[in-house]
C-alpha cells in the first residue's frame with residue numbers, strides 16, 4: 001500500500017505512534033488523486049475551512065517549509081508541494097515571496113524532479129544560503145518511488161542524494177529561476193560506518209570562510225543523528241562526524257519501526273551566541289554546548305506543542321531575528337482532504353529568543369499586526385463558572401484575540417472560539433491550574449464524522465497541552481489567531497500550540513470566555529478582524545504550479 005510506504009519515507013520519527021498512524025490513515029486511498037487545479041478554483045475560494053491569512057499553494061498539497069532566505073528586499077520561502085493530495089506524492093519546491101513576512105505571493109515551482117536524475121522521485125527538504133553573492137539551495141533528492149522505497153530501505157539501501165541549485169539570475173529580486181549544478185549529486189551516500197535509516201534535509205551555517213552542513217539521519221539502537229559536513233564552495237562536502245546524537249532510551253523505542261530512530265529536518269544555529277539544535281520530531285529544540293564542532297545537549301524543550309505542526313525551519317533575517325515556520329497538517333480524513341482539493345498550511349512566522357531562564361521564548365512576528373483591522377475591546381469583567389457562553393461583542397473566524405486573565409480561584413480559564421450559540425460545536429483554549437498547562441480542547445470542535453469520529457483521530461483529537469508555569473503572576477496572557485480551520489495560540493511569550501478545527505456548522509463563529517471551578521477576572525480582551533492576505537484565499541497563480 002502506498003500509504004505505508006509513504007510513512008516509511010516521510011517518517012514522522014515516531015513523535016508518538018498515534019501521529020504516524022494518523023498520517024497513514026489520512027493517506028489511505030490517495031494514490032490516484034492528481035488534481036487539476038483549474039477545476040477547483042471556485043470551490044476553494046468559497047471553502048470556509050481554507051485559511052485567509054496563512055500561506056499555502058493555490059490548491060493540492062503543502063508540507064515542509066524549505067530554504068527561507070532574504071534577498072533584495074524580499075523574504076523568499078519555499079515549501080514542499082505535491083500535485084497529489086498525499087505525503088506519498090512526488091515532491092516539488094514551491095516558492096513564495098513577501099516583503100513583510102505576512103503578505104505572500106506564490107511564484108509556483110522553483111525545483112522539479114529531473115527525469116532520470118538524482119532527484120527523479122522528489123525534491124525533498126533543504127535550506128538556502130548566499131554563497132559568493134549567489135542564492136544557493138541545498139536539498140535532498142529522492143531516487144526511489146514510493147512503491148519501491150520501503151523494500152529498498154529494508155534491504156539497507158538509501159534513496160537519498162544531496163543536491164545543490166543556484167539562482168539563475170541573482171539580480172532578479174524574485175529569484176524565479178533555479179539551476180541545478182553540474183556537480184550533482186554533491187553527496188551520494190551516508191558516511192561509511194553509519195547504518196543510516198535515512199539521510200536527508202540538509203541545513204547550512206557558516207563559520208569564518210567554511211560552510212557547515214548537517215543532514216538528518218539516525219541508526220536503529222542509537223537514535224536520531226545530525227551528521228556534520230564541511231565545505232568551502234558548496235559543491236564539495238567533506239564528512240566530519242555526528243554534530244549530535246539523540247539522547248534516547250532504547251527500551252522505549254520500537255525496533256520493528258526503524259524510522260522512529262531518524263531525526264528529520266535538523267537545524268543548527270546560534271542565538272545570542274548560544275548553540276541551538278532543532279529537530280522535526282516533536283518540534284524539539286535542544287540547547288547545550290558546542291565545542292570542536294560537536295554539540296552536547298543539556299536541555300530539551302518544545303517549540304510548538306500541537307501535533308499538527310511539524311518539520312520546523314528557521315532563518316536569521318536582515319534584522320538578526322531568528323524566524324521560525326512549520327508545516328501545519330490536516331486533522332481530517334483523507335476523503336475530506338481530497339474532496340476539499342487542498343491540504344497543508346504554512347504556520348505563521350514566529351520569532352525565537354532566549355529567555356532569562358535559558359528556555360526559548362516564542363512569539364508571532366510583530367509584522368502580523370499589519371493585518372489588524374476593526375477591533376473591539378472589553379475590560380475588567382468577573383468570569384464565573386455559570387457565565388454566558390458567548391460574548392456579544394465578538395465573533396469571527398479571521399481574527400486575532402489578545403486576552404489577559406487573572407486566575408483568581410478558578411481551576412480552568414480561557415477563551416471559547418468557533419462556537420455555535422448553544423455550544424454544540426466549540427473549541428476551548430485555556431489554562432489548567434492543576435496540571436499547569438496551556439490546552440487546546442477540540443473535543444467538541446466539529447460534529448462532522450470525517451473530523452470527529454475516526455479512530456485515527458483519537459490520538460490527536462481531543463485535548464493537547466503544553467507545560468506553562470504562571471504561578472508567579474497568576475496571569476494568563478493569550479494571543480490567539482483564528483484563521484478558518486487553523487488556530488495558533490501563544491501564551492505568556494513562552495509557549496505556542498497549533499491546532500485544526502473543522503466545524504460542520506457555518507455559524508460556529510462565536511467567541512466567549514470561560515472559567516471553571518472558581519472565579520477569575522478578565523483584565524482585558526481585544527479582538528481584531530484580520531485582513532485576508534489575498535482576495536481569493538490564495539487560490540490564484542495555479543498556472544505556475546502546473547507540473
Ligand code: DQQ
Nearest residue numbers: 080091124125200264311
Ligand atoms: N518531508 C520531506 C523530507 C522530510 C520530511 C519530504 C519531513 O525531506 O524528511 O517531503 O516531513
